[in-house]
Amino acid sequence: MVDNPQMLELKKLTAQHFTKRTGIDVHFTTLPENEVRKEVHSDFALRSGRYDVATISNFETRDFARRGWLRPLDSFITKDRSFGQSDIMLPIQLSLSGADGKVYAEPFYGESSFLMYRKDVFRELGLEMPEKPTWSQIAALAERADRPGKGMSGICLRGLPGWGEMAAPLTTVVNTFGGTWFDRDWNARLTDNGFTEAARFYVGLVREHGQENPTKSGYADCLRNMKNGKSAMWYDATAGAGPLEADGSPVKGKIGYAPAPIEETRSSGWLYTWAWGMQKSTEQPRSAWEFMSWASSKEYESLVGREIGWENVPAGKRESTFDRPQYKRAAAAFGDATEKAIREADPRRPGVQKRPTLGIQFVGVPEFTGLGDHVSRELSAAIEGEQSVTAALRKSQREARKVGARYERR
Incomplete structure (x- = not known):
């Protein structure tokens, strides 16, 4: 499993609260995100059975299910009435289901994205956050809140290259500006107006009113900037709110939360979940399900609340x-x-047109990891002033066409 803090808490709690009750020993392998993706992909592809269960995201689930690497969970769900599948939030359920409608993973936690802003700074400057802001309004607010002389940028946005870094928030901006990576027939659309306008807007906003060293700033860096009072606004994962509001945070109680900014769509927040997938070749399916069911249960959330604190509960998955x-x-x-x-x-339907895959801040095919990395590198160079956005997207379009061509013929 991925070695994020909430997973490591699970590891600490398992022996005393799961194994002691069930007699099922759980042996964990914890790895950083990039490494765990490679390890799980390799092991499930070979069907070695080394891992009975692994953390996968909604990015991998449908592809793994299509390849026959995951065991469908519907029969386990039907027998385990205490699990409460109907309590899982519908967008999360959809993102963890296969094209055949079967359930292939159960969530550990879920997240979307929203805008975080300093309420005290806005009051001081006489600014008001709209109830449902547009990106045009956010750009104007960023300009007014930008105070480099006081060490505060108007906004923090990821500029660090990576399909899971800069490409994630950028894609939500593309969606709401009317753009898309591919149309429903797998034609690459990176040089169309919607994508181009969104990329120019994003790059321009970061360059003009963003944080220092933006191309080295990912999620963790923007979180640190917000906590340390170096940014007036931050658009990113809803998971960022917990650390900002934790005891000891210097900005606890000073942050306001607004919906992900929009332009042409009704909403634009992304959807992400780390979830448990069962390897098709496991020889211990019942024990595997019992662990997955417990780790995704209301019972486990209560345990975390009692033992660690309710602000640390792996939320965002259950109504x-x-x-x-x-x-x-x-x-x-x-x-x-x-x-x-x-x-x-x-x-x-994350944008204004139909798409060939399921997903909001990503295109749900394995090739997107390489494509997203490539495009974000090109746009990162545009942020640095090394090339224009037009040049970056022209080169990116060529790479996107190669990906699209692999699926057009199917």
């Missing part, structure tokens, strides 16, 4: 979590905004 009094108190500042963002995310 009921947002109704729990303990969680509502711990997440009072951002819980409603997070729930709304996830509920409004639609991986089936």
Whole structure:
């Protein structure tokens, strides 16, 4: 599994609270995100059975299911009435289902994206955040909030190259500006007006009112900037709210939360989940399901709340979590905004036109990892002033055509 903090907490709690009750020993291999993706892809492709269960995201789920690497979970769900599949939020369920409609993974936590901003700074400057902001409005607010003399940028946006870094928020901007990576027939559309306007806007906003060293700034860097008072706004994952509101955070209670900015769409937040997938070749399917069911359960959320704190609960996957009094108190500042963002995310139709795959901030094919990395590198160079956005997208279009050609013929 991926070695993020909430997963490591799970590892600590398993022996005492799962193995002790069930007698099932769980042996964990924890790796950084890039490494865990490679390890899981390799092991599941070979069907070695070394891992019974692995963390996969909604990016991999449908592809792995199509390749026959995952065991469908519907029969386990039917027998395990206490699990409560109907409690899993619908956008999360959709993102973890195969083209055949079967369930292939269960979520550990889910997230969308929204805009975080300094309420105190806005009051001081006489600024007002719209209830449902557009990107045009955010650009104007960033200009007014940008105070380099006081060490504060107007906004922080990921500029670090990577399909899971810069390409993620950028793609949500592309969607709402009317663009897309590919149309439904797999024609590459990176040089169309919608994609071009979105890329120019994103690059221009970062260059003019973004953080220092933007091409070295990813999620963790923008989170640090926001916590340390170096940015007035930040557009990113809803998961960022927890650390901002944690005890000891210098900005606790000072942050406001607004929906992901829009232009041509009704909403534009992304959808992401780390989830449990069962390898098709496992020889211990019942034990594997018992662990997966526990790790994604309401029972486990309660355990985390008692043992570690309700602000650390792996939320964003169950409807009921947002109704729990303990969680509502711990997440009072951002819980409603997070729930709304996830509920409004639609991986089936994230933009103004139909798409060839399921996904919001990514194109759901394996080749997107390389393509997203390439395009974000080209646009990162545009942020640095090494080339124009037009030149970056012209080169990117050629790479996108190669990917599209592989699927046009199918």
